[in-house]
Amino acid sequence: MSAPGTIVSALPAQRIAGLDADFWRRVLIALAVMIAVLLPWAVSDYRVFQFTQAAIYAVALLGLNILTGYNGQISLGHGAFFAIGGYAAAILMHKLGVPYYLTIVPAGLAAFAVGVLFGLPALRLEGLYLALVTLSMAVATPQFLKYFDHWTGGSQGILLRKPAAPLWLPIGRDRWLYYQVLIVLLIAFWAGSNLLKSRTGRALVAIRDHPISAAAMGINLPLYKTCAFGVSALFTGIAGAMAAIVTGFVAPDSFNVFLSISFIVGSVVGGIATVSGAIFGGIFIQFIPNIANQISDAAPWAIYGMFLLGFMYVMPKGVAGFIKERAIRYRQARESADADEAR
Amino acid sequence: MTAALKIATDALLEVRGVTVRFGGIVALDNISFTVAEGQIAGLIGPNGAGKTTAFNVLSRLYKPSEGAVRFAGRSLLALGAHQIAGAGIGRTFQNLALFRSMSVLDNVIVGAHARGKSGFLGNAFRASLGRREERELSETARAMLTFVGLDHLAERPIASLPFGTQKRVELARALASKPRLLLLDEPAGGLNHEEVAELSGLVRRVRDGLGITVLLVEHHMAFVMGISDKVVALDFGRVIAEGPPAEVRCDERVIRAYLGKAEG
Ligand SMILES: Nc1ncnc2c1ncn2[C@@H]1O[C@H](COP(=O)(O)OP(=O)(O)O)[C@@H](O)[C@H]1O
Ligand SMILES: [Mg+2]
Numbered sequence: 001m002s003a004p005g006t007i008v009s010a011l012p013a014q015r016i017a018g019l020d021a022d023f024w025r026r027v028l029i030a031l032a033v034m035i036a037v038l039l040p041w042a043v044s045d046y047r048v049f050q051f052t053q054a055a056i057y058a059v060a061l062l063g064l065n066i067l068t069g070y071n072g073q074i075s076l077g078h079g080a081f082f083a084i085g086g087y088a089a090a091i092l093m094h095k096l097g098v099p100y101y102l103t104i105v106p107a108g109l110a111a112f113a114v115g116v117l118f119g120l121p122a123l124r125l126e127g128l129y130l131a132l133v134t135l136s137m138a139v140a141t142p143q144f145l146k147y148f149d150h151w152t153g154g155s156q157g158i159l160l161r162k163p164a165a166p167l168w169l170p171i172g173r174d175r176w177l178y179y180q181v182l183i184v185l186l187i188a189f190w191a192g193s194n195l196l197k198s199r200t201g202r203a204l205v206a207i208r209d210h211p212i213s214a215a216a217m218g219i220n221l222p223l224y225k226t227c228a229f230g231v232s233a234l235f236t237g238i239a240g241a242m243a244a245i246v247t248g249f250v251a252p253d254s255f256n257v258f259l260s261i262s263f264i265v266g267s268v269v270g271g272i273a274t275v276s277g278a279i280f281g282g283i284f285i286q287f288i289p290n291i292a293n294q295i296s297d298a299a300p301w302a303i304y305g306m307f308l309l310g311f312m313y314v315m316p317k318g319v320a321g322f323i324k325e326r327a328i329r330y331r332q333a334r335e336s337a338d339a340d341e342a343r
Numbered sequence: 344m345t346a347a348l349k350i351a352t353d354a355l356l357e358v359r360g361v362t363v364r365f366g367g368i369v370a371l372d373n374i375s376f377t378v379a380e381g382q383i384a385g386l387i388g389p390n391g392a393g394k395t396t397a398f399n400v401l402s403r404l405y406k407p408s409e410g411a412v413r414f415a416g417r418s419l420l421a422l423g424a425h426q427i428a429g430a431g432i433g434r435t436f437q438n439l440a441l442f443r444s445m446s447v448l449d450n451v452i453v454g455a456h457a458r459g460k461s462g463f464l465g466n467a468f469r470a471s472l473g474r475r476e477e478r479e480l481s482e483t484a485r486a487m488l489t490f491v492g493l494d495h496l497a498e499r500p501i502a503s504l505p506f507g508t509q510k511r512v513e514l515a516r517a518l519a520s521k522p523r524l525l526l527l528d529e530p531a532g533g534l535n536h537e538e539v540a541e542l543s544g545l546v547r548r549v550r551d552g553l554g555i556t557v558l559l560v561e562h563h564m565a566f567v568m569g570i571s572d573k574v575v576a577l578d579f580g581r582v583i584a585e586g587p588p589a590e591v592r593c594d595e596r597v598i599r600a601y602l603g604k605a606e607g
Contacts, residue, residue, distance in 0.1 A: 191468060194467050195467040198461065198473055198477065199452075199459045199473065199476060199477065199480065200461070200463050200466040200467075201466070202445070202453050203453070203456060205442065205445065206453045209441075209443050210441070210442055210443070212404065212440065213436065213442070214453070215404075215424040216427065216428065216434055217428055217453050217454055217520070218425055218426070218427070218429050218456045218520065219425055219456055273444075
């Protein structure tokens with residue numbers, strides 16, 4: 001996969017209205033968090049549940065973006081890591097009686113372990129070959145889950161008790177779940193963006209941009225590529241665990257190939273080599289199928305396809321890439337306007 | 344005899360009997376040469392002589408079928424490609440090999456990767472080691488950009504810069520690991536007259552100011568003869584001359600090798 005024209009830190013440290021760009025970035029993040037906190041009080045319970053799922057998808061997509069967007073390893077099989085996280089949480093709760101909030105970290109670690117195991121053979125594969133092998137993982141997932149029915153409950157799946165809000169908190173179950181997912185999302189995005197801005201993140205991008213040169217700079221390719229697979233799976237596995245908790249149910253057929261394809265669609269539509277793109281992608285894969293259904297009962301997938309085409313036509317670098325580009329252009333326009341004034 | 348031995352043990356880099364084959368082609372045929380600490384050494388030869396292949400052996404990108412390479416008293420062939428920078432060898436590439444989505448500064452910071460230690464977990468949770476490193480690495484990177492005269496372009500996307508400037512960024516990136524030995528593969532390639540003159544001064548300052556030994560591959564004869572303390576000439580994968588530039592320039596086999604080809 002060629003580098004999707006990312007802007008890692010190419011923005012000059014410029015000032016807008018006397019304050020630097022980093023300040024404005026923080027303001028935007030604070031605003032977004034505020035909207036996310038207030039959102040459940042502006043919409044119905046059903047919508048709150050939908051936004052919870054969009055947030056869960058966003059965490060899953062962040063994992064995929066790290067691997068495919070930043071490190072250049074294509075995965076068409078991330079639904080499998082979502083399933084591993086979901087089933088790990090479900091089995092811990094159902095079979096071992098672990099409280100739901102204690103299942104998220106172990107579920108993520110289980111996905112991490114499988115991700116690392118998968119990352120090892122992936123070292124020998126590139127581009128389309130890796131895409132096909134990960135796709136085969138997605139294809140096989142439901143059958144694997146059915147096969148180990150002693151643990152997974154076979155095709156029936158596992159039914160879980162949905163956690164209720166504590167009695168002293170009069171907010172209802174949906175909002176309670178929403179806020180817990182939001183907290184996990186904030187931690188995940190904080191850690192993810194720290195990682196990508198660091199020595200490690202630059203090494204991941206260097207490997208994607210020019211592997212030979214990256215090795216000559218001292219970057220241990222097998223180590224970083226394998227860890228990228230593991231960390232990516234960790235995020236997606238955590239998302240899977242949250243999905244199991246909020247829907248109160250896991251079954252093999254909810255982790256089919258289409259889920260994996262939806263993930264890559266969401267990543268690309270949101271902006272695959274960005275952090276914030278995962279949020280837009282999560283919203284896309286949660287809401288666009290519904291909207292398509294509302295527009296046409298008869299041919300919802302045709303409508304979905306048209307949405308997809310429309311998004312990629314207008315924003316080929318994804319929603320986040322589009323916003324970044326606009327911001328740069330706006331700045332350049334202001335700069336030249338300022339320069340004209342000074343003349 | 345004793346003098347020869349002394350030179351051999353004093354050498355910072357010692358290539359001995361290295362052979363590299365690609366299928367039927369013998370790209371390097373039993374080559375040996377040394378580079379002493381503090382030298383600027385030139386590796387010359389017509390196109391296809393095996394110069395880049397020799398660099399790729401030193402970078403551990405190619406594995407020689409025979410021979411040994413010692414650097415600062417240790418065997419390089421025991422190391423992996425990613426351990427070469429940490430061992431003290433930096434390099435640039437014949438064709439630009441920058442990280443094209445990154446800014447100039449980030450490119451150079453990646454050059455200092457081998458000087459850092461922080462990992463996935465510490466970086467994700469902003470542990471103090473990672474933050475301190477981040478400061479140190481970006482200070483080193485900025486210093487190197489200043490050294491090559493490009494500090495004012497630090498924040499620019501690398502892809503937006505002209506070829507000659509990108510080559511200088513590559514040099515800064517190689518310097519960011521603070522190497523003992525710097526390998527430059529055709530640093531003057533594609534540069535204009537002025538840029539070549541500037542480059543000579545820059546390479547001298549790398550040796551004199553930073554104390555880094557330099558081994559450079561070059562086609563540009565005036566440049567390489569003017570700057571090198573010693574020159575090694577290759578032809579068809581063999582060393583045909585080794586010595587001071589004035590001697591190598593007059594060597595019959597070197598003249599023949601270059602006259603036999605269309606271009607020098
Ligand atoms: N990766 C490779 N695979 C096959 N042949 C190669 C490879 N690299 C170099 N060669 C061959 O080795 C010989 C030396 O090439 P090279 O070292 O690039 O020469 P120079 O840098 O001196 O121009 C050439 O004949 C070239 O075709
Ligand atoms: Mg060459």
